[in-house]
Amino acid sequence: MHSFEAGARQTTEALRSLFPETPLQRNEHLSARYGADIWLKREDLTPVRSYKLRGAFNAMRKVRAKAPDQREFVCASAGNHAQGVAFACRHFGVHGTIFMPVTTPQQKIDKTRIFGGDNITIELTGDYFDQTLAAAQAWCRDRHAHFLAPFDDPDVIEGQASVAVEIIDQLGRAPDVVVLPVGGGGLASGVTGYLREVAPETRFQFVEPKGGASLAAALEHGGPVKLPKVNSFVDGAAVAKLGELTWRRLDWIRPEQVHLAPEDRICTTMLEMLNVEGIVLEPAGALAVDVLPEIAPLIRGKTVVCVTSGGNFDFERLPEVKERAQRYAGVKKYFILRMPQRPGALREFLSMLGPEDDIARFEYLKKSARNFGSVLIGIETKRAENFAHFTGRMDAAEFSYRDITDDEALTEFLI
The missing domain is CATH 3.30.70.260 (ACT domain)
Incomplete structure (x- = not known):
C-alpha cells in the first residue's frame, strides 16, 4: 500500500467511532436527464452536515497521538469547519476556542455551540475573516494552543480523503468521473490524492463559485494568488486564496477541468434539489450538481459521482435564493x-x-x-x-x- 492510501484507509476506520459512512445514492432524476449513471456522495448527511468533520477529527487525532497532553485547540471559521472542530472537541474531551467574525449569523453560532457543548468557547472578533484569522493565530501563539487549519494541513487533507475511500467501497468499483467542489482545496486534494493511487483511470471535474475562483486563478498564475474580491454568497467555498499545500497537490489539474458556477445559477440548482429530490443543500453543497449541464457531453454513458459537500442552509435565506434563481432564469x-x-x-x-x-x-x-x-x-x-x-x-x-x-x-x- 502507498503511504497516502494507507493513511486514508486508517483514517476512515478511525472515523467509524464517530459516525457511519455517508450514503452514496444513485440519483434517477439526474441520471435520466444526462444519460449517465449519476451518484451523489451525501456529505450533507454527516452529523455536522458537511465533510469538514472528517479533516478536523483526523487532525485532532494525529495531534493527540503525538502529544497526549495537548488539550487546547483553536480554529477560525464562520461555518462548517467551526462545527466540525466543535464536534471533534467534544468527542476527544478537549477544549476548543473557536474564533468567528462578528458578522456570523446567529444560527451558525448556535449550531456550533450545540455540537461543542461545554468543550468549546466561541470568540466573536473581526468584521472580516482575515481579521478573525489573525486574532486566532495570535491567541495560539500566546497560549501554546494547536491551530486547526481548515484545509492547508496534511492531516486535514488525509481526513477528507476518507470520502474517496468510502466511494470506492460503496460503489464496489472505480467511478469514471468524480465531480468535486473547490474552496481552499482540502477536499479536492484528499479525494484526488487517494483515487489517483487506487483508481488511476478515474477522471476529475472541478467546480468553484464564479465569485471565488481561487483554483482557476492559481492555475493561471502558476501558484496561489489572493483574489482582489470574493463574492461571499457561496460561503462554504468562497476562499480568496488556494492553500499552498493544497496547490502542490493540485498543480497537475488542467484549466479545462475547472468550471466556474455563477452564483445565481447555483440558486436554481438548490431549488431544484429541494423541490424535486427533497435534498437540502447549501450553496457550496450544490456546486457539483450545478455544473452537470456544462459537462454533459463528457459524462454521457459514464458512472459519475458528485460530492454534495454540505447542507448547512439557513431557510431564512430561501427568499434570496428564490429571487436569484428567478433572475438567472x-x-x-x-x-x-x-x-x-x-x-x-x-x-x-x-x-x-x-x-x-x-x-x-x-x-x-x-x-x-x-x-x-x-x-x-x-x-x-x-x-x-x-x-x-x-x-x-x-x-x-x-x-x-x-x-x-x-x-x-x-x-x-x-x-
Missing part, C-alpha cells in the same frame, strides 16, 4: 421607469403588462422633476420571452425605462 426583472406625472399614466403603463406578467415590487424612488417621477418596478412572469413583448410595448409607447436586473451595484442598493 430570466423570469424576474427590475426596471427603473420614468413615469409621466399626469392622470392616466399609471393605467397606461399597467395596460402594457401581459396576461402572465405580475408586479412584485412597485416603489416611487423620488420626483426627479415636476413632470416625471422615478419608479422602481419588479416584474415576475412565467416565461422569459414575455419580457421581449413587454419592453416592446413600452418602446412603442415611448416610455423611458432602464433594465437594472444585472446591475450588481444598483440591485444591491435598491432591492
